[in-house]
Amino acid sequence: MGVQEQYPFDVEAVRADFPVLDRLVGGDPETPGEGPGDDTPLVYLDNAATSHTPDPVVDTISDYYRGYNANVHRGIHQLSQEASVAYEQAHDTVADFVGAAGREEIVFTKNTTEAMNLVAYAWGLEELGPGDNVVLSEMEHHASLVTWQQIGKRTGADVRFIDVTDEGRLDMDDAAALIDDDTEMVSVVHVSNTLGTVNPIAELAELAHDHGAYIFADGAQSVPNRPVDVKELGVDFLAFSGHKMCGPTGIGALYGREELLDAMQPYLYGGDMIRRVSFEDSTWEDLPWKFEAGTPSIAQGIAFAAAIDYLDDIGMDRVEAHEDLLAEYAYDELEALGGVEIYGPPGDERGGLVAFNVEGVHAHDLSSILNDYGVAIRAGDHCTQPLHDEMGIAASARASFYIYNTVEEIDALVDAVREARDLFA
Amino acid sequence: MGLGSDMYRQQILDHYKNPRNYGELEDPDFTHIGENPSCGDTIRMEVALDDAEETIEAVRFTGDGCAISMASASMLSERLHGMAVDDLDALDTDDITEMLGVDISPMRVKCAVLGRQVAQDGSKIHRGELDPDDRTNLEA
Ligand SMILES: Cc1ncc(COP(=O)(O)O)c(C=O)c1O
Numbered sequence: 113m114g115v116q117e118q119y120p121f122d123v124e125a126v127r128a129d130f131p132v133l134d135r136l137v138g139g140d141p142e143t144p145g146e147g148p149g150d151d152t153p154l155v156y157l158d159n160a161a162t163s164h165t166p167d168p169v170v171d172t173i174s175d176y177y178r179g180y181n182a183n184v185h186r187g188i189h190q191l192s193q194e195a196s197v198a199y200e201q202a203h204d205t206v207a208d209f210v211g212a213a214g215r216e217e218i219v220f221t222k223n224t225t226e227a228m229n230l231v232a233y234a235w236g237l238e239e240l241g242p243g244d245n246v247v248l249s250e251m252e253h254h255a256s257l258v259t260w261q262q263i264g265k266r267t268g269a270d271v272r273f274i275d276v277t278d279e280g281r282l283d284m285d286d287a288a289a290l291i292d293d294d295t296e297m298v299s300v301v302h303v304s305n306t307l308g309t310v311n312p313i314a315e316l317a318e319l320a321h322d323h324g325a326y327i328f329a330d331g332a333q334s335v336p337n338r339p340v341d342v343k344e345l346g347v348d349f350l351a352f353s354g355h356k357m358c359g360p361t362g363i364g365a366l367y368g369r370e371e372l373l374d375a376m377q378p379y380l381y382g383g384d385m386i387r388r389v390s391f392e393d394s395t396w397e398d399l400p401w402k403f404e405a406g407t408p409s410i411a412q413g414i415a416f417a418a419a420i421d422y423l424d425d426i427g428m429d430r431v432e433a434h435e436d437l438l439a440e441y442a443y444d445e446l447e448a449l450g451g452v453e454i455y456g457p458p459g460d461e462r463g464g465l466v467a468f469n470v471e472g473v474h475a476h477d478l479s480s481i482l483n484d485y486g487v488a489i490r491a492g493d494h495c496t497q498p499l500h501d502e503m504g505i506a507a508s509a510r511a512s513f514y515i516y517n518t519v520e521e522i523d524a525l526v527d528a529v530r531e532a533r534d535l536f537a
Numbered sequence: 538m539g540l541g542s543d544m545y546r547q548q549i550l551d552h553y554k555n556p557r558n559y560g561e562l563e564d565p566d567f568t569h570i571g572e573n574p575s576c577g578d579t580i581r582m583e584v585a586l587d588d589a590e591e592t593i594e595a596v597r598f599t600g601d602g603c604a605i606s607m608a609s610a611s612m613l614s615e616r617l618h619g620m621a622v623d624d625l626d627a628l629d630t631d632d633i634t635e636m637l638g639v640d641i642s643p644m645r646v647k648c649a650v651l652g653r654q655v656a657q658d659g660s661k662i663h664r665g666e667l668d669p670d671d672r673t674n675l676e677a
Contacts, residue, residue, distance in 0.1 A: 141642055474603035476576055480645065481545065492575050506577015506601070535545060536553075536604070 120430040129166035152486035160512030172418035202417035211341035216399035227351035227366035234379040242268035254495040280307040280456035295325040302334035303463035307456030317346035338432035359419035363412035380405035435464030438513040465512035475507040485528035552608035569659025571673025578602030610652030
């Protein structure tokens with residue numbers, strides 16, 4: 113049994129930190145938690161949608177609420193100081209994780225989507241106008257696609273889409289043709305949540321900068337799964353979500369180069385983000401607080417840093433190696449099954465997910481049947497409707513992997529897919 | 538067995554693989570199309586009424602989608618033959634799940650009821666009670 117021996121870390125030890133992985137499913141979906149009829153082991157392969165949360169991170173949330181819950185930046189009392197320090201230091205941890213200079217380059221947001229909107233509103237609405245263009249790719253998640261599309265409509269800027277080749281890669285000739293001296297922003301997904309493609313962000317960054325444009329990488333699927341360094345990539349902005357990387361929901365981050373964030377006006381106004389307010393006017397707090405108006409997600413921010421500590425303990429290069437191993441294994445096994453169409457590049461050149469369709473079985477039917485075998489996958493358009501239109505399909509099934517997934521779980525997926533295929537044959 | 542396999546009992550698979558009343562009518566009184574964009578389910582229903590426009594005389598449908606939406610439309614098309622228009626209006630979600638004879642998981646209900654919604658909306662448009670530009674969209 114060769115593949116398991118290649119695990120780059122002790123997967124069983126990691127699994128022990130995620131009690132949810134031991135739960136049984138199959139009962140009544142209207143009553144959360146285990147109940148009558150729940151007798152099938154869970155095989156959770158929907159990590160690109162959201163990952164599970166390990167005990168140390170859950171403990172961090174509970175420690176905060178039990179021990180030092182207080183508002184940040186507002187109190188002189190000890191609890192507020194403890195909360196403020198932990199919340200601020202969480203920014204340092206996130207900054208370190210992606211190679212940013214410091215906390216002034218990391219704005220906490222609700223998620224990737226909000227980070228994208230922050231730049232679109234604070235920078236895009238101000239800077240874009242008729243004659244300008246923004247270059248996206250055809251494989252953008254709606255988080256970036258819809259955002260720039262609507263900002264384009266409001267400002268009169270043209271929004272362009274780099275072609276995706278039949279192999280599921282960006283057509284870099286098309287990119288070179290689309291990015292011109294009127295391009296103000298290139299906003300491209302780092303790892304596609306549908307195709308699994310790892311896009312050449314550094315190359316795109318160079319192209320963008322050669323034309324005086326900025327580059328924004330959507331790191332929602334890359335930051336959780338591989339080492340990402342903003343300096344190495346050469347990006348001006350990077351967005352990612354805590355809930356896809358062992359953290360809680362309600363927290364994400366925008367990395368922005370300090371001078372750019374500095375020049376941008378706030379996008380939300382209110383408390384916490386101001387320095388001095390009169391009836392006539394206001395001045396803004398330092399970075400990053402200028403962009404964090406109102407009481408932030410304090411427990412979530414602190415837990416986000418705990419999630420990063422957890423991943424750092426494993427080591428991001430080893431996380432990537434594990435993802436690669438599982439993605440390649442899943443790709444090969446699904447392909448060997450027959451009657452399965454897989455989207456995107458070959459198994460050894462992708463992030464940790466595989467989207468596919470089984471001949472004659474709608475993805476939703478497939479997902480319903482897999483659910484009977486305890487196998488949780490995503491079925492639908494994965495928030496890439498235009499890409500699905502381009503591929504000529506309405507929906508696809510997607511299995512996505514994380515640090516706690518095993519080869520045996522992929523075998524369970526493949527067995528269940530076979531059953532579904534045969535049921536519909 | 539959980540909901541999933543139950544949902545795919547023989548009857549549903551049979552209607553999915555061999556849909557009844559699949560196709561178009563020569564001279565329908567109304568035609569309507571509806572969709573669930575995120576599923577990609579699309580159903581087009583054509584209905585012919587009697588002279589008094591009180592009773593459904595013939596139904597044909599075409600469509601593309603998951604087994605639940607297609608089987609439901611197929612079974613519904615059989616039920617609609619000879620049904621009073623008033624009774625079509627009164628069909629609710631429970632009637633559809635009863636017709637399907639299986640438990641439908643909460644996330645799949647909109648698949649199951651798409652055909653019914655298309656027929657009902659088409660009928661309302663025909664009577665002038667709904668804007669003809671309204672495309673049935675259960676996710677709107
Ligand atoms: C590539 C990509 N971008 C953006 C998002 C949006 O993330 P969130 O919903 O956390 O804002 C996702 C995940 O859903 C994604 O996969």
